[in-house]
Amino acid sequence: MVSGYCRAGQLAAARRLAAAVPVPPNAYTYFPVVRGLCARGRIGDALAVLDEMSLRGCAPIPPMYHVILEAACRSGGFRSSVKVLEALHAKGCTLDTGNCNLVLNAICEQGCVDEAVELLRNLPLFGCQADIVSYNAVLKGLCMAKRWGDVEDLMDKMVRVDSPPNIVTFNTLIGYLCRNGLFEQVHEVLAQMSEHGCTPDIRMYATIIDGICKEGHLEVANEILNRMPSYGLKPNVVCYNTVLKGLCSAERWEEAEELVSEMFRKDCPLDDVTFNILVDFFCQNGLVDRVIELLEQMLGHGCMPDVITYTTVINGFCKEGLIDEAVMLLKSMSSCGCKPNTVSYTIVLKGLCSAGRWVDAEELMSQMIQQGCLPNPVTFNTLINFLCKKGLVEQAIELLKQMLLNGCSPDLISYSTVIDGLGKAGKTDEALELLNVMVNKGISPNTIIYSSIACALSREGRVNKVIQMFDSIEDATIRSDAVLYNAVISSLCKRWETDRAIDFFAYMVSNGCMPNESTYTILIKGLTSEGLVKEAQELMSELCSRGALRKHLMRHFGIV
Numbered sequence: 001m002v003s004g005y006c007r008a009g010q011l012a013a014a015r016r017l018a019a020a021v022p023v024p025p026n027a028y029t030y031f032p033v034v035r036g037l038c039a040r041g042r043i044g045d046a047l048a049v050l051d052e053m054s055l056r057g058c059a060p061i062p063p064m065y066h067v068i069l070e071a072a073c074r075s076g077g078f079r080s081s082v083k084v085l086e087a088l089h090a091k092g093c094t095l096d097t098g099n100c101n102l103v104l105n106a107i108c109e110q111g112c113v114d115e116a117v118e119l120l121r122n123l124p125l126f127g128c129q130a131d132i133v134s135y136n137a138v139l140k141g142l143c144m145a146k147r148w149g150d151v152e153d154l155m156d157k158m159v160r161v162d163s164p165p166n167i168v169t170f171n172t173l174i175g176y177l178c179r180n181g182l183f184e185q186v187h188e189v190l191a192q193m194s195e196h197g198c199t200p201d202i203r204m205y206a207t208i209i210d211g212i213c214k215e216g217h218l219e220v221a222n223e224i225l226n227r228m229p230s231y232g233l234k235p236n237v238v239c240y241n242t243v244l245k246g247l248c249s250a251e252r253w254e255e256a257e258e259l260v261s262e263m264f265r266k267d268c269p270l271d272d273v274t275f276n277i278l279v280d281f282f283c284q285n286g287l288v289d290r291v292i293e294l295l296e297q298m299l300g301h302g303c304m305p306d307v308i309t310y311t312t313v314i315n316g317f318c319k320e321g322l323i324d325e326a327v328m329l330l331k332s333m334s335s336c337g338c339k340p341n342t343v344s345y346t347i348v349l350k351g352l353c354s355a356g357r358w359v360d361a362e363e364l365m366s367q368m369i370q371q372g373c374l375p376n377p378v379t380f381n382t383l384i385n386f387l388c389k390k391g392l393v394e395q396a397i398e399l400l401k402q403m404l405l406n407g408c409s410p411d412l413i414s415y416s417t418v419i420d421g422l423g424k425a426g427k428t429d430e431a432l433e434l435l436n437v438m439v440n441k442g443i444s445p446n447t448i449i450y451s452s453i454a455c456a457l458s459r460e461g462r463v464n465k466v467i468q469m470f471d472s473i474e475d476a477t478i479r480s481d482a483v484l485y486n487a488v489i490s491s492l493c494k495r496w497e498t499d500r501a502i503d504f505f506a507y508m509v510s511n512g513c514m515p516n517e518s519t520y521t522i523l524i525k526g527l528t529s530e531g532l533v534k535e536a537q538e539l540m541s542e543l544c545s546r547g548a549l550r551k552h553l554m555r556h557f558g559i560v
Contacts, residue, residue: 027053027061034064038071043080046071047087054091065099073106081106082119089126097128104134108141116141117150130161136168143176148185151176155192164196167204174204178211183220186211200231206238213246221246222255237263241273248281256281272303279309283316288325291316304337311344318351326351327364340371346379353386361386369406377403377411384414388421396421409441416449423456431456432469447478451487458491463500467507482508482516489519493526501526 030053037046046068050060065088072084081103089095100123107116116138123130135158142151151173158165170193177186186208193200205228212221221243228235240263247256260278263270275298282291291313298305310333317326330348333340345368352361361383368375380403387396396418403410415438422431431453435445450473457466466488473479485508492501501523508515 027058027064030058031061031064035067038067041071041075043068043072043075043084047084047091050088050091050093060093062094062096062099065093065095066102069099069102073102082115085126095126095128097123097131097134100126100128101131101133101137104137108137108144111141111145113138113141113145113147130163132158132163132166132169135163136166136172139169140172143172146176146180148176148182165192165198166196167198167201170198170200171204171207175207175211178207178214181211181215183212183215183217200233202233202236202239205233206236206242209239210242213242216246216250218243218246218250218252218255222259235266235268237268237271237274240268241271241277244274245277248277251285253281253285270301270303272298272306272309275301275303275305276309276312279312279316283312283319286316286320288313288316288320288322307333307338307341307344310338310340311347314344315347318347318354321355323348323351323355323357327360334371340373342373342376342379345373345375346382349379350382353382358386358390374406375403375408377408377414380408380410381413381417384417388417388424391421391425393418393421393425393427410438412443412446412449415443416446416452419449420452423452426456426460428453428456428460428462444475445478447481447484450478451484454484454488455491458488459495461495461497463488463492463504466504470511479511480513482513482519485511485513486516486518486522489526490522493522493529496526496530498523498526498530498532 030049034046034049037043037049050064053060068088069081069084072081085095085100085103088099100119104116104119107113107119120130120134120138123134135154139151139154142154155165155169155173158169170189173189174186177183177189190200205224209221209224212218212224225235225239225243228239240259244256244259247253247259256278260270260274263274275294278294279291282288282294295305295309295313298309310329314326314329317323317329326348330340330344333344345364349361349364352358352364365375365379365383368379380399384396384399387393387399400410400414400418403414415434419431419434419438422428422434435449435453438445438449450469453469454466457463457469470479470484478484485504488504489501489508492498492504505515505519505523508519
């Protein structure tokens with residue numbers, strides 16, 4: 001009955017029932033209660049149950065300690081788990097090294113390595129002796145903290161206390177060294193392995209090869225791959241794929257092709273990852289004809305192209321302008337047992353937009369939704385960007401509304417694109433209204449949005465409105481961004497209103513924003529364009545003498 005109450009979540013009733021049992025209950029009566037409390041993070045109550053048990057002459061059992069410590073590690077910080085460990089010890093619970101290792105692992109995962117080292121040192125106080133698992137846990141934490149000196153000290157201690165490193169120890173070390181490009185130390189660690197009777201396994205070599213490839217040392221990686229059989233290990237597909245990816249990334253196709261041939265010769269079957277690496281390489285290099293052959297080879301090797309494969313090929317087609325082929329492949333995916341995802345559709349939609357095929361894009365978008373594949377913000381932003389570039393801002397605004405209907409909230413990019421489109425279309429007041437909508441939805445405008453509106457207002461000669469908007473900007477970082485002011489100064493200069501640009505320059509300085517070289521360049525260009533060469537020359541000479549402008553720019557503006 002106690003277990004039944006616990007399963008129903010009625011822990012208080014379960015505790016009352018256990019306490020009311022007329023005969024002394026055993027530990028297994030209380031165990032479901034302890035487990036239920038721990039599952040809900042009620043560690044203090046679980047410890048209180050242990051006290052109740054002691055009062056009734058019922059000794060707790062070791063699985064209880066494990067459950068309590070596991071919950072403490074899961075729900076609290078390292079201090080919480082250590083306190084629970086201390087509380088259990090104070091209650092006279094007989095802890096084992098496994099209990100302490102649970103806490104050690106949790107502390108290291110939280111990045112509290114110094115505390116883990118201290119606990120390792122204090123294990124005897126809990127009646128426990130550190131074992132290889134204890135040392136490996138702390139060693140991993142030290143590696144994660146990049147404390148190589150402490151790692152070496154701990155390794156020495158392990159040997160001294162007769163707890164020699166094992167294959168897990170060396171895998172941890174090799175992984176750390178490879179991730180940090182310390183390949184000279186890798187050779188030292190491999191030598192230590194043989195001293196301790198450990199033989200590198202396939203996983204270790206895969207780690208070494210991966211680290212070496214990421215550092216760009218492909219010749220070394222290939223050499224290790226070739227030497228593996230002499231160490232009694234046959235390279236697996238993971239090792240080959242790692243080197244293959246490195247060769248393809250470095251565009252060393254002839255060597256990559258030779259490596260694939262070697263895989264065939266050495267009876268190492270190609271897998272989905274192998275083919276995806278090759279597909280990606282061909283698509284990146286515009287070799288779409290080879291991609292079609294490769295897809296056929298995949299099927300011949302019993303590998304089914306997945307959504308990543310198809311999406312990569314579709315992207316390759318679109319980059320080469322083969323939009324019809326991309327559409328056909330997208331539509332054929334389902335018949336091949338692979339359902340297109342949002343990324344697949346978005347790539348084709350972008351391709352159609354780039355080709356100016358808006359009607360086809362609209363049709364594909366409808367098909368996408370009908371197939372139950374919901375567009376995401378990137379999908380909508382792709383279409384919105386196309387419409388705004390074409391000056392079809394009203395349709396872009398309709399898409400903003402459609403986003404909400406499809407459960408997709410417009411983001412900063414959505415609003416930024418439409419606001420810019422409205423500004424360029426001369427609909428500045430609508431842009432300002434949309435800015436307010438955006439702010440009311442809790443999205444903070446960035447420099448790009450303010451620049452778009454500021455430029456639009458400047459083109460209309462509404463500089464006072466620009467100043468009003470700038471004064472309302474709460475973000476000090478944006479308010480002091482020279483890019484924002486430069487956009488307005490540039491717009492005014494293009495309208496041959498250099499006098500107003502200079503006034504705005506003064507406002508910029510008074511607002512605490514330091515002009516940069518671009519600011520001065522815009523003003524000098526504006527003065528020169530209006531025929532005020534003397535004024536431009538005087539300004540430039542003064543700026544050059546103050547080191548605010550480079551002298552060679554005088555020739556650039558035709559001012560000598």
